[in-house]
Amino acid sequence: MAVRYLSTRDARATPETQRFEDVLLAGLAADGGLYVPDRLPHLDRTALAAHAALPYPALAAQIVGLFAGDAFPPGALLDAAQAAYRGFRHAAVSPLVQIDQRLWLLELFHGPTLAFKDLALQLVGQLFDRVLSRKAERVTIIGATSGDTGSAALAACSGREAVDIFILYPHNRISEVQRRQMTTVAAANAHAIAIDGTFDDCQDLVKALFADAQLCGALNLAAVNSINWARIAAQTVYYFAAAAALGGPGRPVSFSVPTGNFGNVYAGHIARRMGLSVERLVIGTNRNDILARYIASGDMSIAPVEPSLSPSMDIQVSSNFERLLFELKDRNGAAVADAIAAFRRSGALPRAEREWRAARGLFFAHRIDDTQTMDIIARTYARSGMLIDPHTAVAVGAAEAELADGGGAPMVALACAHPAKFPDAVERATGVRPALPAALADLFERRERITVLPNDKAVVARYVRDHARRGGRTG
Numbered sequence: 136m137a138v139r140y141l142s143t144r145d146a147r148a149t150p151e152t153q154r155f156e157d158v159l160l161a162g163l164a165a166d167g168g169l170y171v172p173d174r175l176p177h178l179d180r181t182a183l184a185a186h187a188a189l190p191y192p193a194l195a196a197q198i199v200g201l202f203a204g205d206a207f208p209p210g211a212l213l214d215a216a217q218a219a220y221r222g223f224r225h226a227a228v229s230p231l232v233q234i235d236q237r238l239w240l241l242e243l244f245h246g247p248t249l250a251f252k253d254l255a256l257q258l259v260g261q262l263f264d265r266v267l268s269r270k271a272e273r274v275t276i277i278g279a280t281s282g283d284t285g286s287a288a289l290a291a292c293s294g295r296e297a298v299d300i301f302i303l304y305p306h307n308r309i310s311e312v313q314r315r316q317m318t319t320v321a322a323a324n325a326h327a328i329a330i331d332g333t334f335d336d337c338q339d340l341v342k343a344l345f346a347d348a349q350l351c352g353a354l355n356l357a358a359v360n361s362i363n364w365a366r367i368a369a370q371t372v373y374y375f376a377a378a379a380a381l382g383g384p385g386r387p388v389s390f391s392v393p394t395g396n397f398g399n400v401y402a403g404h405i406a407r408r409m410g411l412s413v414e415r416l417v418i419g420t421n422r423n424d425i426l427a428r429y430i431a432s433g434d435m436s437i438a439p440v441e442p443s444l445s446p447s448m449d450i451q452v453s454s455n456f457e458r459l460l461f462e463l464k465d466r467n468g469a470a471v472a473d474a475i476a477a478f479r480r481s482g483a484l485p486r487a488e489r490e491w492r493a494a495r496g497l498f499f500a501h502r503i504d505d506t507q508t509m510d511i512i513a514r515t516y517a518r519s520g521m522l523i524d525p526h527t528a529v530a531v532g533a534a535e536a537e538l539a540d541g542g543g544a545p546m547v548a549l550a551c552a553h554p555a556k557f558p559d560a561v562e563r564a565t566g567v568r569p570a571l572p573a574a575l576a577d578l579f580e581r582r583e584r585i586t587v588l589p590n591d592k593a594v595v596a597r598y599v600r601d602h603a604r605r606g607g608r609t610g
């Protein structure tokens with residue numbers, strides 16, 4: 136039976152239980168919850184062992200196919216995956232590079248916008264196209280970005296006939312490369328909007344726009360931020376690929392993941408629950424350490440967002456954590472809704488001893504501040520000649536802390552951005568300014584279109600209405 140999707144806030148299986156293509160287009164459930172599969176597909180050892188022989192697009196088609204049911208005709212997923220990963224600058228798509236005896240980097244930055252978001256969004260863009268053209272529909276995508284999702288989503292959707300896309304980013308809180316990657320997209324269907332506020336404000340605005348039933352209906356709103364289940368599914372793929380390359384399924388592997396919205400490390404958790412042999416999943420945070428504090432003490436309380444060297448992780452409210460909470464609360468949707476409401480109201484998740492202990496059994500976490508980040512970039516360069524970006528440095532720092540604590544498995548730190556995406560920090564740490572790949576070499580000469588709007592739902596809604604070409608059906 137095909138996988139169906141439930142909301143984290145209402146786990147009853149009703150006739151409204153969603154299919155993959157509905158979840159792909161909707162992003163967020165109508166009750167404000169996040170979609171989760173009603174059950175997880177399982178891969179046995181033979182299937183896991185066979186992964187080592189597959190090219191990345193074939194592996195992606197196979198894994199995402201387990202979640203997609205009959206949403207696509209035979210062969211369509213493979214076509215989509217091949218189209219999605221054709222433009223990557225490395226034939227392996229997500230190559231592994233060894234740093235020392237026990238530490239590897241998984242390079243996830245060879246896509247068009249130089250961050251790991253491309254691995255999911257290039258595929259999701261292809262899937263959107265195929266589903267929309269079959270349904271003869273158009274959509275208006277609205278998303279919030281802490282920097283990297285936005286450029287990856289704009290790159291995945293720009294010029295697509297059936298899609299208009301609006302991306303909200305926090306004004307002056309992202310790097311110049313990140314901003315330029317969004318503001319220099321010339322396509323008429325692609326809009327980057329700077330919001331006077333933080334990433335959390337942008338995310339709240341997106342939620343408010345989706346809660347506006349009239350706007351939703353008029354423009355056929357769709358989401359591509361990391362709450363979209365299709366993205367989580369696509370992100371599990373490189374965990375399977377890396378483990379297979381390092382000798383899985385016979386040999387367990389550990390992963391260290393620089394974490395903000397909890398989408399990437401949660402995908403690792405899903406891969407593990409699907410049968411992948413993972414020894415440790417390590418969360419790396421910067422000074423915005425709400426997740427590290429939670430794992431250490433059970434305290435999940437919001438602190439003000441502080442800018443750091445790794446802006447894509449400058450987040451206090453990690454949306455995807457709600458999916459883990461759903462699991463920790465034994466899939467009790469009403470209990471999740473209550474806990475999230477209390478979190479929103481009081482700024483702290485109600486303490487729950489049993490759930491916290493369960494979470495500690497699933498994840499390790501380390502906080503790496505900016506001083507440590509600079510030191511890790513410098514040390515990694517000194518010992519390996521490799522330039523790593525500040526997000527990758529957080530993953531390496533958390534990996535090293537965890538290796539020092541023991542554990543025998545190879546440790547894979549996820550290299551989530553190209554060093555040239557954050558050149559100032561890398562240059563300060565190493566004295567070397569990383570160069571942009573050739574395809575982006577003229578980024579600083581391209582013309583920017585900058586729009587700044589206040590943190591005000593009505594103003595943003597009006598802007599979207601005025602600039603969207605049209606939602607609804609094309610037919």
Ligand SMILES: *Cc1c(COP(=O)(O)O)cnc(C)c1O
Binds near residue numbers: 250252395400551
């Ligand atoms: C998005 C991003 C992160 C955080 O990933 P989440 O899935 O939000 O936890 C970390 N590093 C980089 C470079 C990113 O772009």
